[in-house]
Amino acid sequence: MNELILHHYPMSPFSHKIRAIMGYKQLAWKSVIVPGFMPKPDVEALTGGYRRTPYLQIGADIYCDTALICDVLEHHEPTPTLYPEHQKGLARVVAQWADEQMFWAAMSYNFQPQGLQVLFANADRSLAEAFVNDRKAMGFPLMAAADAAVNYRSDLRRIASMLDENKYLLGDQPCIADFSVFHPLWFTRIGTPNLAAIFDATPQVLGWMDRISALGVGRMEKLSMQEAMSVAAQAEPATIPEHEVFLDDHGIALGTKVAISAASFGMEPTVGKLVAATRTRYTLARVDARAGNMHVHFPRVGYVMRAV
Structure with a gap:
């Protein structure tokens, strides 16, 4: 029951972040393909409402958000590390910048009409419309194509400068910063190759x-x-480890029915009984008729909790 089961779909950038980390750590994992947009009844049966992709399943434990998934994989297989000892803080800061600010510049650039035309070239028009409408419903903070290009080029120059003297962003070995920066760029190159000329000015990035x-x-x-x-x-x-300290920042006791949702896009809540609130994560207990008793885990950063 300790098998890693990744619920994902092929063209999901954040999913590829985790797939690439699986490769770095040479992990064995099971692949479950989920829909790219709503409805997702089987996904909701496991997550309780969380609809972002990917999420990681280990037995009856469901881990949401790639920031938390990366920590789980690091605990599962500590070497090679995602968090080099002398650069832990810097690596996490760069990763958070990439997953948030840089990601939206890149995806706004990728999702301009020319990009969507290539991305859905072999798909039915209704599929493309359903995808776009779904992302609008999620609250994607997309910017205009011209503004996105300006920001994306600026980000690529910054990345290139980090690679002038390094094989990877922070040194001779990849770390969490590399994988967080990599996945939206991978999407440009694989999903919207007609827009990949934006990399021409930064050949270091391509290498x-x-x-x-x-x-x-x-x-x-x-x-x-x-x-x-x-x-x-x-x-x-x-089992929740006894040594895990309960940090009560909300005045909500363990055992309370709560809802946890993302602070930004894709804010559908997951409702359950709060069974842990540690320095880094929340854990909810919930029951599904098909999947049974489960714990659903969320990182604290980027998520909000309220009593129901």
Whole structure:
């Protein structure tokens, strides 16, 4: 029941962040493909409402948001590390900047009409419209294409300057900063290649992307959603360690029914009983008719909690 089960879809940038980390750590994992947009009834059965992609399942424990997933993978396989000892703080700060500010500049650039035309070239028009409408409903903070290009080029120059003397962003080995910066750039190159000329002025970035891609995606096996649901139903959530300190910043006691949602886009709440609130994460206990007893975990940063 300790198998890593990643729920994702092929063209999800944040999913590829985790797939690339699986490759870096040479992890074996199970792949469950989920829909790229709503409705997602099977996803909601496991997460309780959280609809972003990806999420990680280990038995009856569901881990939401790639920031938390990365910490879970680091605990699962500490070497090679994502968080080099002498640069932990810097690596996390760069990763957060990339996952938030830089990501939206890149995706605004990618999702301009010319990009969407190529991305959905072989798809039915209704599929493209459904995708765009879904992302609008999620509250994607997209900027105008011209403004996105200005910001994206500026970000690429900054990344290139970090690579002038380094093989990877912060040194000779990749870290969490590399994988967080990499995935929206990967999307430009793979999903909207007609827009990839934006990399021409920063060849260092292209060489670095090739090095990250060469790490692979680990050892992947396919798993159906029904099989993943069965894994959850046959397991029990991991026991909350006794040494984990309860940090009460909200005046909400353990055992209270609460709702947790993202602070920005994709703010559908997950409701459950609060069973842990540590320095870095919240954990909710919930029950689903098909998946049984589960714990759903969220990082504290970027999420809000309220009593129901």
